[in-house]
Amino acid sequence: MDSKFLNHTRRSVVGFELIDFADSKEISSMRETLSVDTPTHIRWNDWEYGSEVRELRSLYEKGKANQWNASTDLDWETPVSKDEWMGELDMSLLANLLKMMGKSEAEQKAAMFDEVAYTCSQLLHGEQAALQLCGQLTSLCPTTDEKLYAANQVADEARHIEIFARLTGEKMGTIYPIMPTLKFLLDELLAVEGYHMKTLGMQTLFEGMAVGIMGMMREQAFNPLLVHLLQRAEQDEARHAAFGVFTMRRVVERAEPEERDQMEDWAFKVLEALNASQQLGMLHALGPKYGIDANQVTEGMLAMPEWRELNSQLYMHTVVPNLIRLGLITERTRDQWIACGMLVESQFSGKSVPLSS
Numbered sequence: 001m002d003s004k005f006l007n008h009t010r011r012s013v014v015g016f017e018l019i020d021f022a023d024s025k026e027i028s029s030m031r032e033t034l035s036v037d038t039p040t041h042i043r044w045n046d047w048e049y050g051s052e053v054r055e056l057r058s059l060y061e062k063g064k065a066n067q068w069n070a071s072t073d074l075d076w077e078t079p080v081s082k083d084e085w086m087g088e089l090d091m092s093l094l095a096n097l098l099k100m101m102g103k104s105e106a107e108q109k110a111a112m113f114d115e116v117a118y119t120c121s122q123l124l125h126g127e128q129a130a131l132q133l134c135g136q137l138t139s140l141c142p143t144t145d146e147k148l149y150a151a152n153q154v155a156d157e158a159r160h161i162e163i164f165a166r167l168t169g170e171k172m173g174t175i176y177p178i179m180p181t182l183k184f185l186l187d188e189l190l191a192v193e194g195y196h197m198k199t200l201g202m203q204t205l206f207e208g209m210a211v212g213i214m215g216m217m218r219e220q221a222f223n224p225l226l227v228h229l230l231q232r233a234e235q236d237e238a239r240h241a242a243f244g245v246f247t248m249r250r251v252v253e254r255a256e257p258e259e260r261d262q263m264e265d266w267a268f269k270v271l272e273a274l275n276a277s278q279q280l281g282m283l284h285a286l287g288p289k290y291g292i293d294a295n296q297v298t299e300g301m302l303a304m305p306e307w308r309e310l311n312s313q314l315y316m317h318t319v320v321p322n323l324i325r326l327g328l329i330t331e332r333t334r335d336q337w338i339a340c341g342m343l344v345e346s347q348f349s350g351k352s353v354p355l356s357s
């Protein structure tokens with residue numbers, strides 16, 4: 001088995017194995033592949049409809065109490081314009097680059113607007129995968145609490161599709177196509193066998209990443225609709241990530257050592273591929289419009305001495321600490337995470353710590 005995904009797309013840049021799809025036909029074909037064969041099956045519960053996992057039942061209760069209506073709880077009349085700063089300069093790589101190039105504020109604002117639309121489009125595509133995967137979990141999970149919780153999350157993900165589709169398509173005017181690496185990985189999650197691997201992939205890895213991306217964007221955003229929308233979605237995603245942690249904690253405790261190693265290796269493999277794409281998807285899509293060379297920028301960033309520190313911020317926000325607590329990043333693999341710029345050594349405890357529930 002290959003230790004990494006998408007080896008045929010990789011090239012080495014200053015020692016970093018960058019994923020860069022050179023073949024546009026391959027990208028089109030991935031996007032056009034709308035059907036995915038998944039080996040899902042149905043698992044009845046054990047006919048005991050009472051609560052078996054108390055922490056999941058209370059998460060389900062929280063989920064019900066915190067439902068909201070995307071149509072009425074957000075002010076869709078709020079203007080969203082290329083002529084306004086969508087957020088702080090640091091929210092946008094493109095705007096930063098244009099500033100360094102001495103370009104006008106109008107161009108910086110427009111580039112930030114486009115980059116926000118691009119990122120929210122990728123979140124939107126991820127939401128569709130979350131909806132579908134969570135639907136699988138309602139069938140696959142063995143306990144009543146997990147099934148009820150997953151059913152509740154399906155409604156959350158439907159709402160997230162609604163808000164990100166409306167923001168990008170209606171308010172910002174463009175839904176950008178899915179990044180090829182993201183499509184590959186989401187297909188991998190949907191097709192992987194077993195509810196514990198699906199829970200690890202979507203609920204722990206991707207929900208953890210979503211909390212990080214939404215949280216970091218929300219802290220820097222100015223546009224009130226974007227801020228409110230991210231706040232709402234982030235609260236839901238934090239609940240979803242908690243499900244991932246609660247469930248995986250029980251799975252990891254019961255797993256044989258080789259099963260645990262397999263989960264640890266797969267978690268690295270999935271996030272390593274996501275990280276290996278860097279921001280090339282966005283830079284290829286939007287760079288030419290602003291006179292920015294995607295490869296030149298990426299190579300320059302990878303060569304920066306502070307690159308590892310900067311790159312790791314998103315991973316250290318939620319997903320990596322959760323994996324460490326779960327015992328799914330151990331001494332055996334931590335150097336790989338550090339080498340890829342996804343883990344900061346000083347914050348690595350090397351052992352799992354209890355999670356509060």
Ligand SMILES: [Fe+2]
Pocket residue numbers: 127130156157160237
């Ligand atoms: Fe979501």
Ligand SMILES: [Fe+2]
Pocket residue numbers: 130157207236237240
């Ligand atoms: Fe979610």
